Amino acid sequence: xxxxxxxxxxxxxxxxxxxxxxxxxxxxxxxxxxxxxxxxxxxxxxxxxxxxxxxxxxxxxxxxxxxxxxxxxxxxxxxxxxxxxxxxxxxxxxxxxxxxxxxxxxxxxxxxxxxxxxxxxxxxxxxxxxxxxxxxxxxxxxxxxxxxxxxxxxxxxxxxxxxxxxxxxxxxxxxxxxxxxxxxxxxxxxxxxxxxxxxxxxxxxxxxxxxxxxxxxxxxxxxxxxxxxxxxxxxxxxxxxxxxxxxxxxxxxxxxxxxxxxxxxxxxxxxxxxxxxxxxxxxxxxxxxxxxxxxxxxxxxxxxxxxxxxxxxxxxxxxxxx
Numbered sequence: 326x327x328x329x330x331x332x333x334x335x336x337x338x339x340x341x342x343x344x345x346x347x348x349x350x351x352x353x354x355x356x357x358x359x360x361x362x363x364x365x366x367x368x369x370x371x372x373x374x375x376x377x378x379x380x381x382x383x384x385x386x387x388x389x390x391x392x393x394x395x396x397x398x399x400x401x402x403x404x405x406x407x408x409x410x411x412x413x414x415x416x417x418x419x420x421x422x423x424x425x426x427x428x429x430x431x432x433x434x435x436x437x438x439x440x441x442x443x444x445x446x447x448x449x450x451x452x453x454x455x456x457x458x459x460x461x462x463x464x465x466x467x468x469x470x471x472x473x474x475x476x477x478x479x480x481x482x483x484x485x486x487x488x489x490x491x492x493x494x495x496x497x498x499x500x501x502x503x504x505x506x507x508x509x510x511x512x513x514x515x516x517x518x519x520x521x522x523x524x525x526x527x528x529x530x531x532x533x534x535x536x537x538x539x540x541x542x543x544x545x546x547x548x549x550x551x552x553x554x555x556x557x558x559x560x561x562x563x564x565x566x567x568x569x570x571x572x573x574x575x576x577x578x579x580x581x582x583x584x585x586x587x588x589x590x591x592x593x594x595x596x597x598x599x600x601x602x603x604x605x606x607x608x609x610x611x612x613x614x615x616x617x618x619x620x621x622x623x624x625x626x627x628x629x630x631x632x633x634x635x636x637x638x639x640x641x642x643x644x645x646x647x
Contacts, residue, residue, distance in 0.1 A: 329538065333387055335380070335396035335435065336641025338442060339363060341415035341469030348383055349641035353453055355634060357383045369418040373428050376397030381433065395647025396429060396437040397640035399445025401470065404487040408439045415470050419445075436647040442466065442636055444481050444490070446593050446628075447474025449639030454629040455591050462589045463581055465492070465574075466636075467596035470506070471514040471521075477585055492581060493518070497573055503525050519595055522549040525566050537562035549596055550626075556602045567602040574603075575610020582611075582619045593628040593635055 336355075337346040340363060347358030359379045366372035384390055396617055402413035408426025426439040447464035450456040456464070460479040466472040471493030472615055475482040482489045490561035493514040494507055502511020503524070515521050526547045538555040539547055539562060555563035578590055596603060615623075628635055 331392060333393050334394060334641045334644030334647075335384070336445075336637040336644065337376075337396065337640070338445065338636035338640060339396045339398065339400040339410075340442065340636075341401065342477055344372075344374065345636050345637055346380055348387055349638060349644070352612050353638055355371070355637060357386060358637070359383060364417065364614075367417050369423050369425070369428070372418055373425075373432060374395050377432055384433065384435075390434050393435045393644075394645035396433070396435045397445070397643030397647065398426060398429070398437060398439040399442035399640040400425065401442055401472070403439045403441045403444075405438075405440040405444070405483055406487040408437070410417070410439070414508070431554040437641040438647040440481075440490075440640070440643060441472065441474065441490070442640075443472030444474040445484075445639035445643070446472075446636040447476055447481060447527045447591075447639065448642050449630060449635035449637070450593070450628060451476060452642065453638055454635060455626045456589065458590050461585065462587045462591060463585065464591050464593060465591060467517060467594040468519060471518045474523070475585060476587075481583075492577070495577060495580070513573065513577050517570050517577075517596075519549040522552055522566060522570055522596065523547050525569055526552050526563075529562055529566060529569075533562065535562055535614055538639055539563060543580075549599075553599045553602065556599070564602065567599065568606045570596075571603050571606025572610040575607045576614050577611075577624070578607065578611050578623075579614035579616070579619075582623050583616055585617060589622055589624040589626050591628055593630075 334349050336349050344363045346361040347355040361375050400410050404412050410419045410423040410425050426437040429437040443466045456462045462476050464474040473490050473492035475490045494512045496511040497513045498511035502514040505512035505515040527544045538560045552563045552566050
């Protein structure tokens with residue numbers, strides 16, 4: 326079939342909380358999309374069934390699978406070389422090796438490729454967002470977990486096994502470090518993900534008697550969005566939570582810069598929308614910890630793409646090659 330007769334690809338972003346998928350055209354427009362709750366499913370077969378129930382109508386709405394070149398999936402612990410999700414701590418059904426790309430290929434009849442979700446977001450940012458024209462940058466996704474995509478000389482870093490760039494699992498606290506979902510203690514993800522911020526909030530509220538708007542919320546229900554809303558209203562404990570989180574991120578970023586000397590570190594996800602409350606402490610900590618030869622050379626930038634679009638568009642780029 327001629328190239329122009331397959332004008333679409335599918336892009337899918339699998340997050341620990343939500344899975345978003347869409348139809349993307351050759352110009353990078355997401356022309357139809359839908360989503361499901363990732364956490365509702367304990368078996369991967371049920372999860373795939375739920376996606377296909379919504380995905381197949383989207384495919385039919387633009388002319389059927391014959392109109393699609395391929396499908397790209399961004400997933401936690403996604404192995405680009407094998408098309409598998411492997412031991413993903415934030416996915417109930419992803420604790421072992423899951424051949425997800427092949428499952429979708431078999432189910433919908435469209436060739437499917439898969440990569441790490443943060444790598445997909447990096448591709449989207451490089452093509453359509455804040456990293457346009459950049460050859461060296463690091464994408465940090467601050468969501469249910471902390472992910473990263475590292476681009477060096479215009480190429481994503483995959484490593485020999487497809488798993489390079491797990492910067493969310495560098496250890497940032499060795500003394501009494503928090504248990505991380507990966508099984509280790511003290512990982513960046515345990516502190517600077519959305520769930521990590523909520524955990525910091527609970528710890529600070531327990532150790533302090535200072536008044537806070539956050540005390541009006543049951544401790545187990547506090548979210549990073551609640552912390553932001555309180556900070557905007559001048560809540561000192563909420564601001565302390567952001568200062569602690571930003572300080573850890575700044576320290577970690579100083580180490581990341583020493584590794585690949587990026588032009589920018591781009592932040593994606595809900596926490597990145599917190600503006601000065603997260604950016605100011607990150608910048609302060611980075612300036613205090615970065616090697617002198619790198620000082621002032623790396624920008625800290627928020628993503629320029631909508632929440633779903635960066636990863637969906639990035640994943641969809643794999644679809645043209647699937």
